[in-house]
Amino acid sequence: MHRDEGDSRKIDGLGSIATAPVRRRSFLKYACLVGAVVSLGVLVGVAAACGSSSSSSGSSPAASSGGAGDVWKLGVVADLSGGLAAAGADVRDGAQLLVDQYNAAGGVKGPDGKMHQFELVVEDGGMDTGRSTAAFNKLIMNDKVTGLMGPLWGNEVPSAQAIVERAQIPALMASTPQPSTMDKGYKWSFMLAFSPQLMAQTEVATMQLIGATKVVAISDNEGFMQGSTDFVKDYLPKDGSIQYVIVPDTFTAGDVNLSAQAQKLKAQADQIGADALVINTDGMSAIPLIKAYHALGGDLAIIGNGAFANDAVITAGGKDVEGVYVPTPPVLNATALPDAVVLKPIEVKFVTDFKAKYGHSPSAFAANTYSAMGMWKEAFAAVGADKAKLNDYLSNMTNFMGPSGIYDWKATHNGESIEGQVIYQIKNGVWVPVAWLDKSGTPTKI
Amino acid sequence: MGTAFYIQLVVSGIAIGSVYGLVALGFVTIYRTSGVVNFAQGDFVTLGAMLSYFLWKSWGLAYPLACGLTVLAVALLSLAIYHLVIAPLRRSDPIMIIMATLGVSIVIEMVAQLLWTSYPIYGPAFTGSHPLTLFGVSIQWQQLWVVGLGALVLGGLFYLNNRTRLGKSMTATATDRLGANLVGVRTGSMIRWAFIISAAIGAAAGIFISPLLPMAFNIGLILSLKGFVAAVLGGWGKASGAFVGGLVIGVLETVAGGVFQAGYRDAVAFGILLIVLYFRPQGLLGSSLVETEG
Numbered sequence: 001m002h003r004d005e006g007d008s009r010k011i012d013g014l015g016s017i018a019t020a021p022v023r024r025r026s027f028l029k030y031a032c033l034v035g036a037v038v039s040l041g042v043l044v045g046v047a048a049a050c051g052s053s054s055s056s057s058g059s060s061p062a063a064s065s066g067g068a069g070d071v072w073k074l075g076v077v078a079d080l081s082g083g084l085a086a087a088g089a090d091v092r093d094g095a096q097l098l099v100d101q102y103n104a105a106g107g108v109k110g111p112d113g114k115m116h117q118f119e120l121v122v123e124d125g126g127m128d129t130g131r132s133t134a135a136f137n138k139l140i141m142n143d144k145v146t147g148l149m150g151p152l153w154g155n156e157v158p159s160a161q162a163i164v165e166r167a168q169i170p171a172l173m174a175s176t177p178q179p180s181t182m183d184k185g186y187k188w189s190f191m192l193a194f195s196p197q198l199m200a201q202t203e204v205a206t207m208q209l210i211g212a213t214k215v216v217a218i219s220d221n222e223g224f225m226q227g228s229t230d231f232v233k234d235y236l237p238k239d240g241s242i243q244y245v246i247v248p249d250t251f252t253a254g255d256v257n258l259s260a261q262a263q264k265l266k267a268q269a270d271q272i273g274a275d276a277l278v279i280n281t282d283g284m285s286a287i288p289l290i291k292a293y294h295a296l297g298g299d300l301a302i303i304g305n306g307a308f309a310n311d312a313v314i315t316a317g318g319k320d321v322e323g324v325y326v327p328t329p330p331v332l333n334a335t336a337l338p339d340a341v342v343l344k345p346i347e348v349k350f351v352t353d354f355k356a357k358y359g360h361s362p363s364a365f366a367a368n369t370y371s372a373m374g375m376w377k378e379a380f381a382a383v384g385a386d387k388a389k390l391n392d393y394l395s396n397m398t399n400f401m402g403p404s405g406i407y408d409w410k411a412t413h414n415g416e417s418i419e420g421q422v423i424y425q426i427k428n429g430v431w432v433p434v435a436w437l438d439k440s441g442t443p444t445k446i
Numbered sequence: 447m448g449t450a451f452y453i454q455l456v457v458s459g460i461a462i463g464s465v466y467g468l469v470a471l472g473f474v475t476i477y478r479t480s481g482v483v484n485f486a487q488g489d490f491v492t493l494g495a496m497l498s499y500f501l502w503k504s505w506g507l508a509y510p511l512a513c514g515l516t517v518l519a520v521a522l523l524s525l526a527i528y529h530l531v532i533a534p535l536r537r538s539d540p541i542m543i544i545m546a547t548l549g550v551s552i553v554i555e556m557v558a559q560l561l562w563t564s565y566p567i568y569g570p571a572f573t574g575s576h577p578l579t580l581f582g583v584s585i586q587w588q589q590l591w592v593v594g595l596g597a598l599v600l601g602g603l604f605y606l607n608n609r610t611r612l613g614k615s616m617t618a619t620a621t622d623r624l625g626a627n628l629v630g631v632r633t634g635s636m637i638r639w640a641f642i643i644s645a646a647i648g649a650a651a652g653i654f655i656s657p658l659l660p661m662a663f664n665i666g667l668i669l670s671l672k673g674f675v676a677a678v679l680g681g682w683g684k685a686s687g688a689f690v691g692g693l694v695i696g697v698l699e700t701v702a703g704g705v706f707q708a709g710y711r712d713a714v715a716f717g718i719l720l721i722v723l724y725f726r727p728q729g730l731l732g733s734s735l736v737e738t739e740g
Contacts, residue, residue: 082564257703315565
C-alpha cells in the first residue's frame with residue numbers, strides 16, 4: 001500500500017484529536033468554521049422563510065395616488081418553517097390572495113372617503129412558541145400594525161392571545177380555540193378555526209351518518225384534541241344509541257412510533273365490538289397510527305377531523321387513508337358540493353382564485369385567513385384604522401360567510417358555526433363530499 | 447390484554463429497533479475508523495428516503511434505479527462532508543467536530559425542506575400489501591425487510607472487518623493510526639471509506655424504513671439521537687452491540703408504550719437504559735478495549 005499524500009500531517013490527525021493541544025489561533029479558526037457551518041444552516045432556514053415571505057409581501061403595492069389614504073397595515077404570524085411550514089404558507093397565502101385583489105382594484109374605500117391599500121407584514125412563527133411570541137411583539141411594537149392574523153399552531157395561541165389582549169389590538173387567529181383560554185373572556189382575539197365543541201359535534205354527526213353504534217376514540221395529547229374527544233360525549237344521542245369509549249392513552253403529534261397506541265386502539269375496539277374509530281390529531285400525525293392499525297389487521301371505519309383537511313394527507317397516506325371520513329369546512333372539494341350548501345359560491349370563487357394564483361388547491365388553513373381578510377376589509381371600510389373601533393366592529397359581526405365557514409362573533413369569539421360544514425370521505429384519492437350539516441348539525445346526505 | 451398483545455408489542459419493537467440499530471451501525475462505522483461522532487448520520491437516513499422517493503415520483507425513475515442512485519448520491523455527499531467539514535477540523539477538540547456534524551445536520555434538514563416538502567413522505571412497500579399473521583401476531587412484510595437489512599449489514603460489516611484487506615486496514619486505522627500509517631495503510635482513505643459506507647448504510651436504511659415510518663426533513667436528528675443511544679447501550683464502537691442496542695431500545699420503548707401511558711414511554715425506556723449502563727458502563731456487548739470484531 002502506498003501512503004496517502006500528505007499523510008505525514010494526518011498521522012496524528014483524527015486519532016489524536018483528544019490529546020492534541022489546541023492553540024488559541026487554531027481554536028478561533030475552527031470555532032469560526034463551525035460557527036459558519038451552523039450559521040449556514042440557520043441562513044438556509046431563514047432564506048426559506050424569507051423566500052416565502054418576500055413573495056407574499058413583495059406583491060403589496062404602495063398606496064395608490066390621488067385621493068389615496070394611508071396604507072392599512074396588518075401583521076401575519078405564519079409557521080413558515082418547522083413541521084407546519086406548508087400549512088403556514090397557506091395561512092399567509094390565503095390572506096395575501098385577497099390583499100392583492102383589493103389592491104389591484106385600487107384599494108378599499110374607508111370611512112374618510114379615500115381609497116386605502118392593504119399591506120401585510122409576514123413573520124415566521126416557526127412552530128415555536130418563543131419565536132411566535134417574538135413575532136407578535138415585533139409586529140405590534142416595531143411594525144405598528146393595526147391588526148393581526150395567525151398563528152396556526154395551537155400551542156402558540158395562549159401566549160399570542162395574552163399579548164394581543166395586553167396590547168389591545170384585534171387579532172383574527174388562524175388556529176383553533178384552546179380549551180385552556182376559552183373561558184378567559186378575551187376580547188381582542190377571534191378564533192377562525194373550529195372550536196373543540198364544533199369538532200365534537202361534527203364527529204357525532206359523522207357517526208350518525210355512517211350508522212356507527214359503537215365507537216372507540218383516541219387523541220393526541222394536545223389540549224384541543226383531548227378537549228374535542230371529551231366533548232363528543234356532550235353531543236351523543238340521549239337515547240344511548242351510540243356507545244363511545246375513549247382509549248385511556250394519548251400520543252404526541254408527530255411521533256413516528258405509534259405501534260403501541262395502535263394496539264391499544266385495536267384491543268379496545270375488539271373488546272366492545274366497535275364499528276368505527278375516531279382519531280383526533282392532525283392528519284399527518286394520524287397516518288402513522290392508521291398505518292400501524294391497518295398493519296394489525298384493523299379495518300374499521302375511521303373518522304378524522306378538520307385537521308385532516310389537507311391534500312398532503314391523501315398524498316402521504318395513500319391507501320391507508322382511503323375511506324376516512326373528514327368533517328370540515330367545505331373548501332376541500334368545493335365544485336363537487338350541491339347548490340344547497342350555502343357556502344358553495346364563496347368556496348368555488350376562493351378555490352378558483354387560489355389555484356390560479358398559487359397553482360395548487362388551498363387547504364382549510366388558507367380558507368381561514370382568506371375569510372379573515374374579508375372580515376378586515378369590511379371592518380376597515382366601516383370604521384377605518386382604529387384598533388378599538390375595529391375590535392368593536394368585529395365583535396358585533398354576525399353571519400359573516402367565508403370559505404372557512406359562517407361566523408357569528410357576537411355570539412362567540414371561538415370559531416365558526418356548524419351550519420355549512422361538510423363531511424368528506426377520501427375515495428380513490430379524492431375528497432368526496434358525502435353530507436353537509438344544517439344549523440342543528442343534522443347531516444343531509446349528498 | 448392477552449399474551450398475543452405483548453408478543454405483538456415485542457414484534458413491533460424489533461422492527462423499530464432495527465431502524466435504530468441501522469442508524470447506530472452508521473455511527474459505529476465512522477467512529478471505529480475516524481474517531482468522529484457523526485450526528486448527521488440520521489440525516490443520511492432521511493435523505494435516503496426522501497431522495498429515492500422524489501427520484502421515483504417526480505423524475506419517474508424506476509424505483510430500484512432511484513434507490514441505487516440515492517445510495518450512491520448520499521455516499522458521495524458524505525464524502526464531500528468529510529472533506530469540507532470534518533477533515534479541516536481533524537486537529538480540533540472532539541466537541542467541535544460534534545458541533546460541526548450537528549451543523550451539517552441542520553443544513554441537510556433545511557435543504558431537504560427547501561428542495562422537497564415539509565410534509566412526511568412514505569415510500570412504497572417492497573412486497574405484500576397485507577400483513578402476515580402468525581398465532582394472532584401481525585407482521586408486516588416490510589418489517590421483515592428492515593430486520594433483514596439489519597442482519598445483512600451486520601453480517602456485511604463483520605465480513606468486511608475480518609475477511610477483507612479494506613476492512614482490516616480500517617480496523618488498523620481505528621486501533622492505532624500512527625502504527626497503521628507506518629506499515630503503509632492509507633489511513634486517510636480508510637476514513638473516507640468509513641464515511642462512504644456509513645452513509646450508504648444510512649441511505650439504504652431510509653429506503654427500507656420509509657414504507658413504515660413517516661420520513662420528513664426534520665426526523666434526522668431524532669433518529670441520530672436514538673441511534674447514538676443504541677450504539678452506547680450496545681457497547682460504543684462495536685457493530686454487533688450497536689445493532690443489539692437498537693433492538694433493545696426499540697423493544698423497550700414499544701413495550702413501555704403498550705404497558706404504560708405514552709407519556710411515560712421514553713422515561714421508562716431510558717430509565718432502564720440508565721440502570722443497564724450503571725451496571726455495565728461498557729454497554730451490553732462492549733468491553734473496555736477497542737474491538738476488532740465488526
